[in-house]
Amino acid sequence: MATRRDFLKGLGGALGAVVLTSSCGSGGGSSSNNNTSLIPNGYRFFRVLTTGDPLPEGNTLFAMPGAAMINSRNELFVYGLDQADRSGFYELLLDFGGSRPAVLRARKVIREGDVLKDSKVVDQVTSGDVNDLGSFAAVVKTTDNLSGLYLERQKSGFEPVAGYLTGMPNGAGKFGSFFGDVDIHDNDNILFVAQYAPYGIVQGRQGLIYLPGGEVNEKGSIVTSTADLIPETGGFISGLGLVDMHDNGNYVLQAYGMSQAMITGQKVSAGAGRLDAEAASMLITGNVKDPFTRTLRSISSSIPVKKSTAARPGFTYGELRYGPRIGNSNKAAFVVHVNGSHMVMVYDGNPVISTGSLSPLGNPVSSVAAPVVGADGLLYYQAVTEQGMELVVYNGVDSKTILTNGDTVDGAVLRSLFFGFMTEQVDKAGRVVFTADFEDGNTSLVIGIPV
Amino acid sequence: MTKINKTLIATSAPISVCKGLALFPQIGTSRAGVSASGTTGSIFSTKDTLLLWRLTADAGYDVFMGLCGPAYAVEMDVEGEADKGQVELTVSGDELQAGFFFGLTVGLHFSIDLEQYTTRIVWKGWHSHLESKWENVASIGPSIEVDMIDLILTVILLALEESGQEDTLLQKVDKFTPKLLGSWGMYDEQKNTFVENGGKMVAKPTFNIPIDITSMVPALKAVNESLKAFFCHFGTGPQIGVQIPVTVELNKIKLDSTEYADLSFSKGKVSGKTAGTDPSAPKELGLTLNHTPNFDLTLGVFASLQICKLFNVSGSVSIPILSMLGISPKLGTYSNDLKNDIGSESVASCGCGSLKGARLVEVIFDEPLVAGA
Numbered sequence: 001m002a003t004r005r006d007f008l009k010g011l012g013g014a015l016g017a018v019v020l021t022s023s024c025g026s027g028g029g030s031s032s033n034n035n036t037s038l039i040p041n042g043y044r045f046f047r048v049l050t051t052g053d054p055l056p057e058g059n060t061l062f063a064m065p066g067a068a069m070i071n072s073r074n075e076l077f078v079y080g081l082d083q084a085d086r087s088g089f090y091e092l093l094l095d096f097g098g099s100r101p102a103v104l105r106a107r108k109v110i111r112e113g114d115v116l117k118d119s120k121v122v123d124q125v126t127s128g129d130v131n132d133l134g135s136f137a138a139v140v141k142t143t144d145n146l147s148g149l150y151l152e153r154q155k156s157g158f159e160p161v162a163g164y165l166t167g168m169p170n171g172a173g174k175f176g177s178f179f180g181d182v183d184i185h186d187n188d189n190i191l192f193v194a195q196y197a198p199y200g201i202v203q204g205r206q207g208l209i210y211l212p213g214g215e216v217n218e219k220g221s222i223v224t225s226t227a228d229l230i231p232e233t234g235g236f237i238s239g240l241g242l243v244d245m246h247d248n249g250n251y252v253l254q255a256y257g258m259s260q261a262m263i264t265g266q267k268v269s270a271g272a273g274r275l276d277a278e279a280a281s282m283l284i285t286g287n288v289k290d291p292f293t294r295t296l297r298s299i300s301s302s303i304p305v306k307k308s309t310a311a312r313p314g315f316t317y318g319e320l321r322y323g324p325r326i327g328n329s330n331k332a333a334f335v336v337h338v339n340g341s342h343m344v345m346v347y348d349g350n351p352v353i354s355t356g357s358l359s360p361l362g363n364p365v366s367s368v369a370a371p372v373v374g375a376d377g378l379l380y381y382q383a384v385t386e387q388g389m390e391l392v393v394y395n396g397v398d399s400k401t402i403l404t405n406g407d408t409v410d411g412a413v414l415r416s417l418f419f420g421f422m423t424e425q426v427d428k429a430g431r432v433v434f435t436a437d438f439e440d441g442n443t444s445l446v447i448g449i450p451v
Numbered sequence: 452m453t454k455i456n457k458t459l460i461a462t463s464a465p466i467s468v469c470k471g472l473a474l475f476p477q478i479g480t481s482r483a484g485v486s487a488s489g490t491t492g493s494i495f496s497t498k499d500t501l502l503l504w505r506l507t508a509d510a511g512y513d514v515f516m517g518l519c520g521p522a523y524a525v526e527m528d529v530e531g532e533a534d535k536g537q538v539e540l541t542v543s544g545d546e547l548q549a550g551f552f553f554g555l556t557v558g559l560h561f562s563i564d565l566e567q568y569t570t571r572i573v574w575k576g577w578h579s580h581l582e583s584k585w586e587n588v589a590s591i592g593p594s595i596e597v598d599m600i601d602l603i604l605t606v607i608l609l610a611l612e613e614s615g616q617e618d619t620l621l622q623k624v625d626k627f628t629p630k631l632l633g634s635w636g637m638y639d640e641q642k643n644t645f646v647e648n649g650g651k652m653v654a655k656p657t658f659n660i661p662i663d664i665t666s667m668v669p670a671l672k673a674v675n676e677s678l679k680a681f682f683c684h685f686g687t688g689p690q691i692g693v694q695i696p697v698t699v700e701l702n703k704i705k706l707d708s709t710e711y712a713d714l715s716f717s718k719g720k721v722s723g724k725t726a727g728t729d730p731s732a733p734k735e736l737g738l739t740l741n742h743t744p745n746f747d748l749t750l751g752v753f754a755s756l757q758i759c760k761l762f763n764v765s766g767s768v769s770i771p772i773l774s775m776l777g778i779s780p781k782l783g784t785y786s787n788d789l790k791n792d793i794g795s796e797s798v799a800s801c802g803c804g805s806l807k808g809a810r811l812v813e814v815i816f817d818e819p820l821v822a823g824a
Contacts, residue, residue, distance in 0.1 A: 063680065065680055065681045065682050065759075066681075066682065066759060066761075067682040067759045067760075079682045079759075081679075081680060087679045087680075087682075123666065124675060124679055124684070126684035126686075126757070127684070127757070127760070129760070141666060141675075141684075145606075145666035145667050146606070146666075147663060164606065164609075164662075165609065176660070176661030176662060176663075176690075177606065177661070177662045177663050177688075178661060178662070178663035178686050178688060178753070178755075180686075180755060180757065180763075180765075181757065181760060181763070195661035195663075195690070195753075196661065197660070197661060197692075201692075203690070203692050203749045203751070203769070204660070204661035204690035204691075204692060204749075204751065205661075206661075206753070206767070226767070238766075238767050239753065239755070239765040239766060239767050240765070241755075241757075241763035241764075241765055242757070242760055242762075242763045244760075254763055256765055256766065256767075279495070279765070279766050279767070281764075319497075319499075321497070321499050321501065321762055321763070321764065322501075322761055322762055323760045323761055323762070323763065337499055337500075340497075340498045340499050340500060341499075341500045343500070366500075367500050367501070367502055367503070367568075368502070369501075369502040369761065370760075370761050370762075382502065384502055384503060384568065389503075416503065418502075418503075420502075420761060421682070421758075421759035421760065421761045422759055422760045422761075423760050
């Protein structure tokens with residue numbers, strides 16, 4: 001089935017580590033129709049940073065658990081731990097002009113122990129995202145036991161944007177000390193999840209907050225919050241999870257909620273009461289500029305929805321455990337856990353792959369990661385199979401494997417790869433970045449360049 | 452002319468919210484009573500396959516809350532004279548406290564088990580093959596029980612200061628029920644505002660605290676220290692909201708059984724008129740106070756586990772504290788009488804939640820004057 005691929009893979013070193021794409025049934029090569037993007041014929045993969053390498057400021061890279069990002073300024077960002085077990089993000093500026101990418105500059109972005117512009121000391125970075133301006137938005141837990149949203153513009157250091165008891169957009173209340181996921185897009189527009197104390201209401205809430213330009217002012221807004229109605233149901237949002245925002249303010253949001261029946265069904269009694277409120281997860285899409293229009297794309301089967309909603313193409317029942325993604329034209333990509341081990345990936349309303357089906361290399365799929373949407377609409381995802389794992393590209397028609405375990409990258413045999421942990425893992429040129437374990441015992445930051 | 456010597460009118464001496472007058476007397480006791488209750492439950496529970504991992508995560512809680520109040524307490528010195536059907540009293544040292552004593556013991560229980568599916572190539576020439584298995588890579592199960600208010604006291608005080616609630620006091624008090632790890636008084640205090648405000652005293656103890664406590668508890672901090680290797684973060688904490696605005700207004704003055712109404716306030720003095728005759732040698736001075744309360748108390752617990760921008764499971768529970776404690780606030784205006792022997796500058800304190808020992812303080816509740824929502 002993949003003899004051409006196997007043969008050429010064996011010649012990989014001689015070909016400069018080019019790995020040809022391979023698909024199940026359709027063979028290698030490009031394919032397209034009027035509505036789909038071309039899948040590159042092959043990729044060249046390079047290890048650009050490896051455990052044991054020196055880090056900026058004299059430390060040594062000890063581990064990279066999987067969070068890697070790339071933007072269209074040829075900047076790679078990776079979360080790593082140094083030899084002293086300090087965690088943080090590092091940035092590599094690459095030059096792609098030569099036969100292999102060269103690191104022009106390495107920089108520590110933010111790390112435990114750093115002093116921020118508000119004089120607070122970093123204890124832990126709990127969420128982060130980059131954009132094509134090179135700006136970095138981070139949720140930082142500081143050593144004063146509080147958390148806040150920080151923004152670094154143009155490599156000029158992290159400034160506080162929102163923190164405990166700071167004011168919210170339009171004077172809607174004050175932020176609490178829990179900040180969840182954050183996404184930064186063009187023009188430093190930031191969308192993030194935070195707890196807050198609304199004015200005039202004694203109940204604290206969790207909100208999806210939009211800050212145009214990364215500033216808290218009258219232009220910002222609370223896009224949605226707990227206690228809002230779940231779109232197209234009679235239930236209420238009870239929590240917010242992961243978020244992704246794309247061009248024009250389109251966003252996808254992982255949320256949690258309860259139906260009225262679940263709320264009224266809670267057992268409460270004085271003295272020996274028990275109160276269970278395990279919320280159902282769901283996917284909501286919308287636009288930050290139109291907070292009143294939201295669409296439900298998937299939801300746990302424990303919450304009833306309208307028949308018209310259930311009949312919508314691509315609407316899926318199940319738990320949304322992974323972060324959803326969104327690409328151009330408001331196309332949402334997400335994975336639904338139909339149960340604890342059975343998953344279905346959906347892109348633009350169509351099923352892409354599910355556990356139990358065959359991967360492009362013909363192996364039964366046992367698990368998938370969250371997808372990443374490329375600028376050209378290609379969908380990238382990682383599938384775990386009974387034979388190992390595959391990094392796959394999907395264009396709406398064909399799925400092709402671009403890397404699998406056993407492949408050789410820079411002379412080392414790939415053991416495991418970790419893709420889909422962040423939203424920004426493919427740049428506008430179609431370069432993919434991820435971390436991978438190799439049989440030589442090291443973990444590397446790997447970049448794949450389409451050829 | 453009848454001289455009225457300096458007389459202390461107070462709900463207790465020293466002033467104490469827990470020994471004050473219940474804001475909602477229909478809940479059973481005239482005095483601020485003790486209510487206590489607890490609950491337990493789950494915040495989230497999940498078992499999912501995530502790429503190469505099998506994650507089993509559970510979060511649960513138990514809460515025990517005790518409340519003394521909500522109530523208000525007043526104290527003022529009154530002296531003056533009555534003549535020709537009019538009483539004129541000078542009020543000094545007036546003080547109002549409104550709020551409650553409470554304790555919040557929260558237990559948080561977490562279990563996070565992470566197994567990794569490992570695949571390796573076994574090199575055996577023609578018999579080379581892949582070998583895969585599930586291996587436990589992390590097993591974390593902290594369980595804590597904390598005096599939640601003690602834990603987050605610093606941030607509450609910061610919140611009160613930032614929100615301009617500088618009159619709202621929060622201080623540790625003697626435990627009023629043994630099951631609590633600690634007891635706290637949360638109340639607003641106003642001094643010497645009585646006459647200037649036309650016989651009204653207004654207190655607005657308020658705060659709203661959504662806070663992540665994982666950095667404040669060593670066991671939870673250790674969890675996040677372990678999880679950072681996966682760019683993973685666990686957050687949990689309470690969402691506490693309190694709002695108890697209350698207005699207390701002097702409505703009538705009594706010398707023995709003679710009532711003086713149509714009260715007016717000027718230059719530190721309050722005057723009232725009666726259609727009857729001034730008592731020649733009154734023994735008892737009484738003040739009728741009306742109070743209009745509101746009350747909202749919320750408690751929530753949240754927990755969230757996040758791995759990069761890959762995985763998130765969250766949950767929150769809103770605990771109906773008032774119904775658990777058997778408190779059903781009925782809004783309206785309530786009338787209370789406070790009396791003392793003229794010339795007495797002390798009152799006996801009462802046991803919290805009962806009228807024991809309150810011999811010198813007579814409290815009479817009328818029906819609400821205005822039905823509330």
